[in-house]
Amino acid sequence: xxxxxxxxxxxxxxxxxxxxxxxxxxxxxxxxxxxxxxxxxxxxxxxxxxxxxxxxxxxxxxxxxxxxxxxxxxxxxxxxxxxxxxxxxxxxxxxxxxxxxxxxxxxxxxxxxxxxxxxxxxxxxxxxxxxxxxxxxxxxxxxxxxxxxxxxxxxxxxxxxxxxxxxxxxxxxxxxxxxxxxxxxxxxxxxxxxxxxxxxxxxxxxxxxxxxxxxxxxxxxxxxxxxxxxxxxxxxxxxxxxxxxxxxxxxxxxxxxxxxxxxxxxxxxxxxxxxxxxxxxxxxxxxxxxxxxxxxxxxxxxxxxxxxxxxxxxxxxxxxxx
Amino acid sequence: xxxxxxxxxxxxxxxxxxxxxxxxxxxxxxxxxxxxxxxxxxxxxxxxxxxxxxxxxxxxxxxxxxxxxxxxxxxxxxxxxxxxxxxxxxxxxxxxxxxxxxxxxxxxxxxxxxxxxxxxxxxxxxxxxxxxxxxxxxxxxxxxxxxxxxxxxxxxxxxxxxxxxxxxxxxxxxxxxxxxxxxxxxxxxxxxxxxxxxxxxxxxxxxxxxxxxxxxxxxxxxxxxxxxxxxxxxxxxxxxxxxxxxxxxxxxxxxxxxxxxxxxxxxxxxxxxxxxxxxxxxxxxxxxxxxxxxxxxxxxxxxxxxxxxxxxxxxxxxxxxxxxxxxxxxxxxxxxxxxxxxxxxxxxxxxxxxxxxxxxxxxxxxxxxxxxxxxxxxxxxxxxxxxxxxxx
Numbered sequence: 096x097x098x099x100x101x102x103x104x105x106x107x108x109x110x111x112x113x114x115x116x117x118x119x120x121x122x123x124x125x126x127x128x129x130x131x132x133x134x135x136x137x138x139x140x141x142x143x144x145x146x147x148x149x150x151x152x153x154x155x156x157x158x159x160x161x162x163x164x165x166x167x168x169x170x171x172x173x174x175x176x177x178x179x180x181x182x183x184x185x186x187x188x189x190x191x192x193x194x195x196x197x198x199x200x201x202x203x204x205x206x207x208x209x210x211x212x213x214x215x216x217x218x219x220x221x222x223x224x225x226x227x228x229x230x231x232x233x234x235x236x237x238x239x240x241x242x243x244x245x246x247x248x249x250x251x252x253x254x255x256x257x258x259x260x261x262x263x264x265x266x267x268x269x270x271x272x273x274x275x276x277x278x279x280x281x282x283x284x285x286x287x288x289x290x291x292x293x294x295x296x297x298x299x300x301x302x303x304x305x306x307x308x309x310x311x312x313x314x315x316x317x318x319x320x321x322x323x324x325x326x327x328x329x330x331x332x333x334x335x336x337x338x339x340x341x342x343x344x345x346x347x348x349x350x351x352x353x354x355x356x357x358x359x360x361x362x363x364x365x366x367x368x369x370x371x372x373x374x375x376x377x378x379x380x381x382x383x384x385x386x387x388x389x390x391x392x393x394x395x396x397x398x399x400x401x402x403x404x405x406x407x408x409x410x411x412x413x414x415x416x417x
Numbered sequence: 418x419x420x421x422x423x424x425x426x427x428x429x430x431x432x433x434x435x436x437x438x439x440x441x442x443x444x445x446x447x448x449x450x451x452x453x454x455x456x457x458x459x460x461x462x463x464x465x466x467x468x469x470x471x472x473x474x475x476x477x478x479x480x481x482x483x484x485x486x487x488x489x490x491x492x493x494x495x496x497x498x499x500x501x502x503x504x505x506x507x508x509x510x511x512x513x514x515x516x517x518x519x520x521x522x523x524x525x526x527x528x529x530x531x532x533x534x535x536x537x538x539x540x541x542x543x544x545x546x547x548x549x550x551x552x553x554x555x556x557x558x559x560x561x562x563x564x565x566x567x568x569x570x571x572x573x574x575x576x577x578x579x580x581x582x583x584x585x586x587x588x589x590x591x592x593x594x595x596x597x598x599x600x601x602x603x604x605x606x607x608x609x610x611x612x613x614x615x616x617x618x619x620x621x622x623x624x625x626x627x628x629x630x631x632x633x634x635x636x637x638x639x640x641x642x643x644x645x646x647x648x649x650x651x652x653x654x655x656x657x658x659x660x661x662x663x664x665x666x667x668x669x670x671x672x673x674x675x676x677x678x679x680x681x682x683x684x685x686x687x688x689x690x691x692x693x694x695x696x697x698x699x700x701x702x703x704x705x706x707x708x709x710x711x712x713x714x715x716x717x718x719x720x721x722x723x724x725x726x727x728x729x730x731x732x733x734x735x736x737x738x739x740x741x742x743x744x745x746x747x748x749x750x751x752x753x754x755x756x757x758x759x760x761x762x763x764x765x766x767x768x769x770x771x772x773x774x775x776x777x778x779x780x781x782x783x784x785x786x787x788x789x790x791x792x793x794x795x796x797x798x799x800x801x802x803x804x805x806x807x808x809x
Contacts, residue, residue, distance in 0.1 A: 190696075208696055211479055231479045232696055250693065251750070252480040253725070268483040270728065274750040293750040319793050321755035343754070 117373050118176070118415040119380050120161055121389055122149040123406030129163065129174065130389075130405035132380070134373050134414065137391055137401050143179055146172050150410045151193035151236075155218075156200045158415035164191040164205065171205060171216070176415065186223055188214045193277075195236040195245075197260070204245055206233035213247045213258070225263050229256045235289065237278035244302055248275035248289055255289050255298070257305060267305040271298040276326050277369075281334050281352070290325040290339065297325055297339060299355065311355050315344055327369035331376055331394075338379055338392070340367040347381055347390075349397055361399055363390035371412040382409040439486045441477075441733045443723060444513030445470045445716065446493050446505060446528065448520055455662040466519045466542060467492050468705040469713030472697075473720025475704070484728050488720070505531045514538065514735050517719045519712055522546040522553075529555045538735040540722070542715035545656075546596065550763045551799065554806035557735075559722070559742065560765040561715045565600035567798035568682040571770025571782035572675060573604035574796070578784045581649035581673075582610045587641065587664070588654035590619045598654045601676070608787075613646040618660045638667035645669075653677040679774065682782070685714030686773040691781075694752035718751050718766075725749055754781065755794070763806040767794040 116135030123130060127147050133140045146165025153162050154176075161174040162185070171185040171194065187194075188207030191214075195204050202224070203216040213233055215225040230252025237246040238260070245258040248271070255278060257267040272294020280287050280302070287300040297311040313323045324342030330352055331337075337350040343366050349359040364383025371380050372394070379392040383402075389409060391401040450461040462468070467490070474488040481487055491513050493504050501520075505528045508516060514537045518525055522544045532539055539558045541549065545565045549558070563571075576582070584605065588598045598615070605612050618641060642651065642664070651668055653676040655661035661677035673679060687708030690698060697717070701709040709717070726738040726747065741747055743764060748756035753769045760767055772780045787796040795801070 209699060228482075230483065231476045232693070249480075251476055251721075252483070253728075254480070254483060256483075265483075270484075273725075273748055273756060293756040294748060295756065319789075321792060321794065324755075 118158070119371065119373075119389075120152055120154070120174075120413050120415070121380075121382055121405050121409045122152045122163060122411040123408055124148055124150055124384070124410040125408035126406030128406045129161070130409070131179070132389065132403060132405075134378060134380075137403060139403060139405060141179065142406060143174070145174065145181060146170065146184075151191070151205075152411040152413050153194055153196055153203075154413050154415055155196065161413070162194060162196075162203060164194055166190045166192060166208075171203065183221070185216050185218065185221055187216065188212055188226075192234055193236045195238045197238060198240065198242040204236055204238065204247075206236050206247055208232050208234065208250075211249070213245070213256075215263070227258055227263055227265065229265070230254050230268075234276050235278040237280055237287065239280050239287075239302060240282065240284040246278045246280075246287060246289075248278050250274045250276065250292075253291075253294075255287070255300060257302070269298075269300055269305060269307060271307065272296045272310075277328055279328050279330065281330050282332050283334055285334075288328050288330065288337065290328055292324045292326055292342060295320060295323045295325065297328065297350075309355055311339075311350060311357070313339075313341060313344075313348055313357060313360075315341070315346060315360055318344055326367070327381075329370040329372055329379060331372070336394075338370055340370050340381060342366055342368070343385075345383075347379075347392065359397055361392060361397065363392070363399060364388045364402055368409070369411050371414045373414050374416045380412050380414065382412045384408050384410060437485065439727070439731070439733050440489065440512075441486060441515065441723065441727055442489045442491060442512040443470065443474070443720060444491045444493060444508035444511070444516040446495070446508060446516050446518045446520060448495050448524070449497065453658075455658050455660075459658065462705075462707055464705060465710070466517075466712040466716045467494075468701070468707075469542075469709065469716030469718075470517050470720050472701055472704055472713075473717040473724070476700075476717075477720060477724035480724065480728065486724075486727060486733075488724065490720075501527055502531055506535075509535045509537050514733075515723050515738070516540065517542055517716050518558075519543045519716070522549055525549065525558065526553060526555065529558055532557050536735055538739055540715075540719035542719060543712050547600070547799070550765050551805045554763045554808055556764075556808040557739075558764060559719070559739075559759065560763070561719050561722070562711075563684050563768060563770060564765065564798055565597050566603060567765075567768075568770060569597070569600035569604040570607065570797045572680070572682040572772060573601070573608045573610060574782045574784040574787050575680075575772055575780050576650060576675065577608045577610060578780075578786075583646075583648045584610055584612050584650055584652040585642070585645050585648040585672075586612050586615045586652045586654060587618055587660075588615060589657060589659050589661075590617060591657050591659070593656040594654050597656050597677075601652060601654060612652075613648045616641065616645075618655070620657070620659045634663045635667060638663050639669045641668075643669035648672065650675045651679075653679070680772055680779055681774075682770045682772055683711050684768060684770065685709065685711045686771055686775065686778065688773055688776055689752070689771055689778045691778060692752045692754045697752055718749070718757075721751070722749055722766075757794075758792075760795070760801070762801050762804050762808075763799075764808070765798070767792060769794065770797060 147167035151164040230249025232250035235248035272291035274293035327340040365385035653661035
């Protein structure tokens with residue numbers, strides 16, 4: 096009964112809103128806050144104090160809870176989206192940085208930089224249910240759309256570790272370029288993209304054959320090779336286009352995800368870290384660490400349409416579905 | 418039982434390509450550093466430099482679990498009357514064809530001559546001499562430590578950025594101080610600063626610490642620095658730690674001290690934590706119960722360079738490793754914000770220079786606006802068109 100009521104309320108709210116207004120959450124690494132942006136107004140509607148050094152953030156399926164890696168508190172905080180406050184914490188290992196959720200939403204996989212482990216957390220039980228030893232300084236986390244394959248990247252070992260989620264063991268280690276920081280699957284699961292911050296490349300991995308099938312590098316006119324440091328990657332749902340944050344190059348590269356050719360570089364704020372689409376893929380939001388703002392990219396027109404000031408050192412960004 | 422042996426057979430059949438573990442032995446050949454430091458905080462630890470190599474081996478061995486490589490460190494600490502040639506040979510006899518060297522310039526060249534005959538590759542983690550990268554450069558030495566011109570240029574760029582262009586240079590009386598002063602004169606000319614005057618602080622020998630040291634120093638330093646032409650910063654040139662740390666707060670004029678004290682250029686500092694460096698610092702303190710100094714870091718980085726090359730080439734042969742690290746595919750991450758590479762013409766590691774006061778990373782050079790056609794890192798130190806190095 097309760098559930099039905101909730102669905103009704105939810106449906107009413109959905110139909111009542113005229114435009115697609117989503118809520119974007121931005122973690123501010125130094126501000127120890129989360130900025131909440133209304134993507135219709137393109138403005139910050141509230142700023143919430145959270146744990147220390149918030150970086151990686153993820154939403155659960157219905158957007159009701161946000162999980163925040165609070166690195167300096169050695170915990171993952173649970174943020175209730177409706178109440179807009181922290182309601183609890185999950186036991187990660189030391190210094191959690193990035194996390195990913197199983198497709199069913201039951202398990203969090205988190206990389207703990209300080210002890211070379213990927214930790215599994217049962218969200219309902221609020222308990223650790225396993226550890227997987229990986230390389231030095233684990234960071235990037237991704238899970239295949241079918242939930243079978245988990246990927247972790249280790250920054251100093253320079254590998255993408257492919258993990259079978261059923262057996263919780265590593266089934267392949269793929270050497271990529273220096274300091275791999277982020278991994279994401281193409282929405283159809285056919286490719287795994289890994290960004291190497293210091294190496295300056297994207298490795299496109301075939302998850303079936305477990306080999307690198309292509310590498311993408313970048314060339315921004317007038318900018319030294321060293322300044323081009325790929326981090327966040329977002330790929331459109333239809334798999335046609337990818338966007339890559341280039342860190343201190345202050346640009347987002349637009350890539351034809353079929354041919355892997357770089358089509359364009361969009362100038363955003365300084366030291367751009369992570370990216371997130373709105374669910375309708377109208378906008379792409381970028382968290383710009385040094386300039387303390389979020390750039391809004393109009394995805395159809397490939398133009399930066401606005402920059403929104405947020406807290407100190409924005410790092411992660413996610414957008415809640417309707 | 419049958420089933421178990423079947424599984425074992427399957428495992429063995431699946432593994433042949435990886436069954437063999439590649440062992441990489443790395444020697445650490447290190448001098449004993451003097452305990453005559455001005456500050457008690459700078460006293461060298463027993464495992465100075467070595468600890469960095471050991472941590473590098475731990476990191477490489479974590480990766481080695483996945484690549485079937487195993488790294489071993491063999492320590493060789495030289496006391497005052499050690500026979501360098503014998504110790505170098507002994508390390509190579511034990512299988513160490515990579516040697517991390519914390520040696521003065523001449524000893525490094527002597528070790529290089531032995532290593533050449535025996536197919537070993539050296540990694541210089543401390544000698545800052547320009548000559549080692551120029552007229553006396555050697556094909557079997559990789560310079561992980563920056564040289565004096567890189568350090569001087571790193572500091573100079575920041576002083577120019579701050580518009581502190583007038584420097585009063587006070588140098589010590591050791592030959593190393595002459596070389597370092599020369600690097601600062603070169604930097605002043607290169608970037609448009611002016612050395613308004615040079616003064617000398619004579620090292621008269623004797624102990625550097627006493628129970629009432631500060632009383633005398635308080636009277637000496639104003640005298641040493643008074644009646645100078647107008648200047649912006651006091652540039653201390655004192656590589657042997659004889660007087661530079663006496664200058665801050667004690668000079669005649671209330672001016673900042675830079676160089677060998679105050680704001681100093683370095684390849685690493687215990688206070689550095691940007692670009693993920695806190696992870697490395699945490700690992701180091703957890704393992705060795707002290708902070709990581711510049712030599713420790715260069716030793717760690719040498720080990721990482723060896724590890725990176727050995728993983729990519731699947732080889733433990735010095736010639737394969739050398740070819741890879743001077744080649745265009747090599748780069749290494751070292752928590753300094755950019756990838757580091759090797760200058761192919763003299764085998765010097767390209768790297769940003771940290772500017773620290775011992776409490777904070779104040780800035781990192783190259784500074785914004787110092788441009789270069791290939792790499793901004795090559796605005797630090799001698800560049801390819803100027804080099805006298807002919808590797809042999």
